[in-house]
Amino acid sequence: MDLLEDLKWRGIIYQQTDEEGLADLLKNENITLYCGIDPTGDSMHIGHLLPYLTLRRFQQAGHRPIVVLGGATGMIGDPSGKKEERKLLTIENVKQNGEGLKKQLERFFDFEGENGAVMVNNYDWHGSMDVVTFLRDYGKHIGINYMLAKDTIASRLETGISFTEFTYTILQAVDFLNLYGKYHCRLQIGGSDQWGNITSGLELIRKMEPEGEKAFGLTIPLVTKADGTKFGKTESGAVWLNPEKTSPYEFYQFWVNTADLDVVKYLKYFTFLSKEEIEELAQSVANEPHLRKAQKALAAEMTRLIHGEEALQQALKITEALFSGDVKNLTVEEIKQGFKDVPSFTIENEEQKNLVELLVAAKISPSKRQAREDIQNGAVYVNGGRVTDTHYTVQETDKIGGQFTVIRRGKKKYYLIRF
Structure with missing residues (x-):
């Protein structure tokens, strides 16, 4: 099974600009391709993953991936999927976020060898561009009617879209053109919401490069859950x-x-x-x-x-x-991870170390009488061990790492005691 057939079997391909042309290209040569991400936050979430894992699949098949950090486009704001203007980030925000994303993205790719991955920042070519150059060299080639036909722009016309976000698709088109010229990048991939931006890049390449018709675009479906709730x-x-x-x-x-x-x-x-x-x-x-x-x-x-x-x-x-239920061998770090969201209580005096007193103080049992019954009935566990003695007091040996004791009431109700 070749790469495109594998991607189809996995359900990863949503749209292609030229399916037959791309298939022929990939059969005959290894190509350079790219995917971009705007550093609007300091971490990716799993909803971001699929395009970059797809980029990794291309690298494993012998192709060269480029990851574009949107240091410039992240300061402008992609109107895709938004009903209103994004809050503009400062250059310091974008730089800091970009560093966080870079560390995460570096895990996915091999940066050595003939098809070693490349990571670039589009601020390197957009940041020094003056407005006259932008308008004359690039804006002249993208018609207003062409841009208005883009779903991402058309969907915002009623609620309003600034000129800033209106021009986003041109900035991304310049990215593709620049990578095409510098790295002979032939393919851009992205989520299904990036179709308009990808095709703008192809339009700019077609008009400004003699072999522009040999560039391609491919989008990946939105990840959904069977029950209709949002993935991730x-x-x-x-x-x-x-x-x-x-x-x-x-x-x-x-x-x-x-x-x-x-x-x-x-x-x-x-x-x-x-x-x-x-x-x-x-x-x-x-x-x-x-x-x-x-x-x-x-x-x-x-x-x-x-x-x-x-x-x-x-x-x-x-x-x-x-x-x-046997938690006594967990480390402090593992306790913090595993019991992050369970109810907790901090012991502040020696009296609360008596198990009956502790169960009431921590609201594990509603009263001393119920606490005694819970203990006598074998429903209370300290660090996984059942305690049936109503006179039991929490010992130093019960403190995991000197910081925590885990109490369980019944089969699944956990409580974290802090010291």
């Missing part, structure tokens, strides 16, 4: 690639909780497992869904890709500890 969102917000915003354990849990209806699609989209491996996992979903083999494979592949093997093993360790 949880109750606590977006699932970030930055481990300080979304811990590796939380990241793993997001993927392992994927619905059966979505998991095979996500395996195709996001992992580099082979067709045979994915089809075998699809059979498991159909015949033994309770084992959740596909979800576990998806979660492991994604956590390893984004955070590395060590973080994956840590996430698996926390998951197993929470499943078994």
Whole structure:
């Protein structure tokens, strides 16, 4: 199966400007292609992933990827997918955000060898451009009627669009033209909302380069969930690639909780497992869904890709500890990850170390009477060990890393005690 056939099987191709022409090109030579990202935040979230993982697939097939950090376009604002003007960022914001994105993107690509990846910043060519050059050399080639026909612009005409955001598509077109000239970049890929910007680049290349008709565009579908809710969102917000915003354990849990209806699609989209491996996992979903083999494979592949093997093993360790209830062997860092969202209570005096007193003070049990009953009935666990003695007091040995004790009431209700 060649690259384009594999992308089609995975459902990754949404639109192409010239399907036959691109297929012929890829059969005959290795090309340079690019995808851009505007540094409007200091971290990517999983909704950003698919275009860059697709770029990685091209590199694995022998092609050379370019990642464009939008240091200039990020200061302007892409109207795609927005109903109102974006808040303008300062150059300091954009630079800081760009550094965060650069570190994350560098994980996906090999920067060595003949097809080593290239990372550039479009501020390098836009930042020094004066307005007369922009209007004469580039604006002259893009008609107003052509721009008004773009969905991203047309959808904003009723609510309003500034001249600043109106010109965004020209700036991105200049990016493609510049990369075409400097690196002989033949293909731009992006999300489905980037179709208008990609075709603007092709229009500019067609008019300003003698072989412009040999450039191509390809878009990738919007990732959706079977139940209609937004992909990449949880109750606590977006699932970030930055481990300080979304811990590796939380990241793993997001993927392992994927619905059966979505998991095979996500395996195709996001992992580099082979067709045979994915089809075998699809059979498991159909015949033994309770084992959740596909979800576990998806979660492991994604956590390893984004955070590395060590973080994956840590996430698996926390998951197993929470499943078994035996948490005493977790480290302080693992406790912080695994119990980030559970109710917590800070012990402030020695009296509260008595388990009955502690259960009431931490609102784990509503009264001393109920606390005693819970303990006597074997419903209370300290760091995974059942406690049935109502006179029990929390010991130094119960403090994980000297900082935490985990109390469980019943099968699944966890509480974090801090010292």
